[in-house]
Each structure stands twice: as structure tokens, then as C-alpha cells.
Amino acid sequence: MRKSSLLRFAALLLLLVTRAEMLQAQGGIGSGEPPDQRAVRDSFAAYKAALMREDGRAAAPLVTEGTVRYYGRMRDLALKGQEAEVKQLSAMNKFIVLRMRHQVGLESLRNMSDEDMFVYGIDKGWTGKESVAQAALGKIDVTGDVARSEVIEGGKLIAPKFTFRKEGERWKIDLTANFPTAELMLKGMMKEWKMEEDAFIFETLEILSGKKVMPAVWQPLIK
Secondary structure (H helix, E strand, O other): OHHHHHHHHHHHHHOHHHHOOOOOOEOOEOOOOOHHHHHHHHHHHHHHHHHHOOOHHHHHHHEOHHHHHHHHHHHHHHHHOOHHHHHOOOHHHHHHHHHHHHHOOHHHHHOOOHHHHHHHHHHOOOOOHHHHHHEEEEEEEEEOOEEEEEEEEOOEEEEEEEEEEEEOOEEEEOHHHHHHHHHHHHHHHHHHHOOOHHHHHHHHHHHHHOOOOOHHHHOOOOO
């Protein structure tokens, strides 16, 4: 039970928003909506299709520039972040940096652009695509260039809402908007299992990778 929960959590961490799918026309949702709401649904449908194929190159244009830059920052920390700096990161950011060090490594990371890092997570199945079919987009509210969508699972609304931003002429998913929720999930699981933060992260990484995490993971990959 604990192992399956850790796997579910870890999949949600990197791309938390992938728990949702486009809601097919039920009760009128999606039909007769204004153009922006329909465009949000279309964008998410395209993102979901790319995710299910594990096609990172197709998914990358459908997420915000801020999302792509975030994974670039995590890559930079994986390459150059000193032990003290990494240990001071939020639990979620620390998990991502250590996962990059543990499962990707120097030669691959040093040659990746920001977009490449995002694409890698999709292509390697870090996104937990098996959970996509369990949820759906509900009502979408648009204010200027920001849209927020309800999420429906099992016929009930769940939190948090998902955020989309209009960049140029295209609505894109802002994955970073739900990272605070991931952080709360992480803290809650640590409290439930009475585990210290670093021990929890190490155990999760070992379950995901099938190999022991060594103390050297705290050290920058580029010395």
C-alpha cells in the first residue's frame, strides 16, 4: 500500500496536472461555450493525446513558457547546485533535483535544453498517464489571459482547479500553478508515515528507480 502510494505521488509531482482529461459533452459542458473555453478544452485534449503517446515534443508547445523554464532551473540545480543549496530547497523541488541526478545523470543533463528536460519527463513516462482517465475538466472560467478549470473525478469536484494561460494565440497549461498542492501532498504523506523529509525522498527515489540512492546524490554533477 505504501509503495503504491509513493509511486502515485511521485508521478503526480513532475506533472501534477495530468490527472485531468477533457470532459466530453455531458450536461451541456463543452457545447455552446465561448471560443476561449472551447480552445482551453481543445488544448488540453491535444496535451492529453501527446501524454498518452509519451510524446514529449508534441506536449511541449502545449505548456506555458514558465513551466518549461522551471524544469530548466531544476536541471541547472541538478548540475551545479551545492549540497547546502539543494538541502534548503522545498521538498518538491528537492525531490525533482535529486531525481534528475539519480535517474538522468551528468552526460544527458548537460546536453539538455529547458525544453529537452521537460520532454524527457514525458518520454520516460514520469507523468503517471494511467491516472489521466480518472478525471475530467468541468466548468472553465476565463479572466483575461488566464483560465481556471474545475476538475471532476467520480462525479465529484476535487481540488485544486487547473490553470491555463494564453500565450500568443494559444491557450497553454500552467503546470507550475499546482505545485503548492504537490508540496502539501508531500508534507501530508511524511506526517502520516512519520518520516523525515530526506528519508521519504530517498525511499521514493529507490522505489521509482529500483536502485539504492547513494550519499553522493547531494553533490553537484559538475564539480
